[in-house]
Amino acid sequence: MARKAAGRPEQEMLSLWKREQARLKALVVDRDTEAWQRDPAFSGLQRVGGVDVSFVKDDSVSACASLVVLSYPELEVVYEDCRMVSLTAPYMSGYLAFREVPFLVDAVRRLQEKDPGLVPQVLFVDGNGVLHHRGFGVACHLGVLTGLPCIGVAKKLLQVDGLENSAVHKEKIRRLRAGGDSFPLMGGSGTVLGMALKSHDHSTKPLYVSVGHRMSLEAAVRLTHGCCKFRIPEPVRQADIRSRDYIRRTLAVQGAPAPLSGKVQRPKACPKGAAEEPA
DNA sequence: GCGACAG
DNA sequence: ATCTTGTCGC
Numbered sequence: 001m002a003r004k005a006a007g008r009p010e011q012e013m014l015s016l017w018k019r020e021q022a023r024l025k026a027l028v029v030d031r032d033t034e035a036w037q038r039d040p041a042f043s044g045l046q047r048v049g050g051v052d053v054s055f056v057k058d059d060s061v062s063a064c065a066s067l068v069v070l071s072y073p074e075l076e077v078v079y080e081d082c083r084m085v086s087l088t089a090p091y092m093s094g095y096l097a098f099r100e101v102p103f104l105v106d107a108v109r110r111l112q113e114k115d116p117g118l119v120p121q122v123l124f125v126d127g128n129g130v131l132h133h134r135g136f137g138v139a140c141h142l143g144v145l146t147g148l149p150c151i152g153v154a155k156k157l158l159q160v161d162g163l164e165n166s167a168v169h170k171e172k173i174r175r176l177r178a179g180g181d182s183f184p185l186m187g188g189s190g191t192v193l194g195m196a197l198k199s200h201d202h203s204t205k206p207l208y209v210s211v212g213h214r215m216s217l218e219a220a221v222r223l224t225h226g227c228c229k230f231r232i233p234e235p236v237r238q239a240d241i242r243s244r245d246y247i248r249r250t251l252a253v254q255g256a257p258a259p260l261s262g263k264v265q266r267p268k269a270c271p272k273g274a275a276e277e278p279a
Numbered sequence: 280g281c282g283a284c285a286g
Numbered sequence: 287a288t289c290t291t292g293t294c295g296c
Contacts, residue, residue: 052286053286055288056288060287091285091287092284093283094285099286100286128285131285137285154286155285158285160285
């Protein structure tokens with residue numbers, strides 16, 4: 001019924017998106033273009049950015065897009081931009097950028113106009129770069145559209161081009177000793193698509209780092225490690241924290257309506273000996 | 280039928 | 287993506 005009627009336009013949309021990815025992919029630069037990227041201490045690097053999109057619970061449309069800029073190497077937040085947006089495009093695996101990237105580009109443009117001196121020299125993106133079905137993930141997409149160097153940081157392995165979360169893969173993870181240790185993710189074609197990185201000493205799950213735009217994989221991995229206070233690179237982590245908090249504050253102002261009926265959250269048990277049962 | 284499916 | 291505060295352990 002409706003499913004079938006919507007099926008055709010959806011396929012047409014995907015083929016358009018696929019063509020757009022192929023077109024923009026030709027513009028990706030997967031090497032270092034800046035002097036600081038090759039410097040052992042990244043001297044010359046002063047501002048790193050992070051972007052994220054957080055969602056309102058039980059709402060596939062309302063979200064908060066955020067861009068933060070941190071000082072480097074201090075990693076202190078010097079700029080924050082959170083904005084409620086309405087996402088129209090659906091989430092399709094392999095096409096994440098078409099859902100989220102327009103709002104991230106907007107945020108970058110606003111900063112470029114408002115305070116060019118604060119524009120980050122590199123952007124960390126929540127998601128993959130060239131480690132992608134067609135070699136053009138959201139980090140590449142945002143990089144090409146903004147012209148800024150971008151690094152893709154995914155929290156789980158996208159199993160593409162022969163890469164799989166196999167027993168062998170898990171064993172390689174187990175062998176990562178200290179924060180900064182990594183191993184290459186080799187696609188079936190023999191190309192290194194990204195690196196699994198232990199982002200800090202006591203992290204079990206690695207990060208999957210790949211080139212977004214205007215940076216080598218080596219520099220991307222090294223800088224990612226250099227921006228990790230915790231498992232998630234600080235720019236992305238701050239963007240995530242602040243976008244979620246923005247949503248929380250927004251809902252508080254409008255007043256969360258109490259449901260007319262439905263399950264009620266039962267209070268957690270009190271620490272010790274508190275009488276809980278109603279009389 | 281089973282597993283994968285960035286966010 | 288979202289569900290989640292306090293809690294147990296080093």
